[in-house]
Amino acid sequence: MAVAETRAIDHEVAIAADDVTDDSASESGSFALSSKSVTSSLLQYRVENGRTYHFYKEGKYVMPNDDRESDRLDAQHRIMVITLGGWLGLAPPCDPKAKVGRVLDVGTGTGIWAADFGAVHPEADVLGMDLSAPQIEIAPDNVRFEIDDLEEEWIYSRPFDYIHHRLLNSCINDWDVYLTKIYENLVPGGYVELQEGEIRLMSDDDTLPADSDLAKYIDLLQEAAEKNGRRWMDMRAVKAKMLDIGFVDVELYYYKWPINDWPKHQYYKDLGTLNYENTFDALEAMCVALFTRVLKWKRHEVNVFLINVRKDLKNRAYHAYFPIPIIVGRKPGAKKAPAKTDA
Structure with a gap:
């Protein structure tokens, strides 16, 4: 199956650790974009533990939707684009020369991926869907957004050529x-791409202690998510489900995001620096609602616990990384790849 030409897939690469072993992750500038809320009659929110959360289908999504989180998501988008060698995805519709029709971005977040895709593909009709109104300053005319719940019935008038989602595990x-909804809402030959994360830490040299606070954080997050009825999935199981449903040409690729700047290779060192900043902010965003709602922790208990978790995140002796899986699949049909424009 043809996919975007990027660097070597990370699961084929062992990341060498830097010779420097101090536990200070380097500082770097942020990729975050300034953002303003788009006008929407549904733009309401609830305040909990000092963070704001979506109001529509209240309580369903456990991550906040405030400016802090929006800035983090925009920075995280840049990390993913760097990971993919400057591309927005691996599926053939992400080729800048491809001519693409209808595109759906499920869980669009701030809307930055949808806006970027619409800018690269002015011929495409791009729809971003999320429980919260997107926060983006400028979007191309061919990009629109709607507030909706991915778990409700999909009633789109026409199918899509490409359906994308990111980090909805x-x-x-x-x-x-x-x-099945994705399958039913793709044109024959249409592509789906799931850009995902798995809530587990890997270390090729076993330098992350199982009893570290960072490892405990991961275990608690998995426990809380499962009790909340939305457990973290192994993407290998998701790939198997896609094949059972009828998708073809299904491929699973793994990339590596180091927890800080511990790698020796400059590319991974820079990626680790960016991911350290992203994860430092994400630690609270990912756990505060789950730990207080599901595990019944007090807010101050979360704060105290995160102090030591962040120390572990900064520790350059821990040669750990998050696996970043991406699955690309195609609905059977006559069309195997989108047409391309002239060079």
């Missing part, structure tokens, strides 16, 4: 139902 109650 632990947001989906029933993956079989969700993947």
Whole structure:
């Protein structure tokens, strides 16, 4: 199957550790964009533990939707684009020369991926969907957004040529139902791409202690998510589900995001620096609602626990990374790849 030409897939690469072993992650500038809320009659929110959360389908999504989180998501988008060698995805519709029709971005977040895709593909009709109104300053005319719930019935008038989602693991109650909706809403030959994360840490040299506070954080997050009815999925199982549903040419690729700047290779060192900043902010965003709602922690208990978790995140002796899986699949049909414009 043809995919975007990027660097070597990370699961084929062992990341060498730097010779420097101090536990200070380097500082770097942020990629975050300034953002302003778009006008929407549904733009309401609730305040909990000092963070704001979506109001529509209240309590369904456990991540905040405030400016802090929007800035983090925009920075995280840049990390993913760097990971993919400057591309927005691996599927053939992400080729800048491809001519693409209708595109759906599920869980669009701030809307930055949808806006970027629309800018690269002015011929495409791009729709971003999320529980919260997107926060983006400028979007191309061919990009629009709607507030909706991915777990409700999909009633789109026409199918899509490409459906994209990013980092919705632990947001989906029933993956079989969700993947079936995607399948049914693709044109024959249309592509789906799931850019994901898995809530586990890997270390090729076993330098991350199992009893570290960072490892405990991961275990607690998995426990809380499962009790909340939206457990973290192994993307290998999701790939198997896609094949069972009828997708073809299904490929699973793994990339590596180091927890800080511990790698020796400059590319991974820079990626680790960016991911350290992203994860430093994400630690609270990912856990505060789950730990207080599900595990019944007090807010101050979360704050105290995160002090030591962040120390572990900064520790350059821990040669750990997050696996970043991306699945690309195609609905059977005559069309195998989008047409391309002239060079």
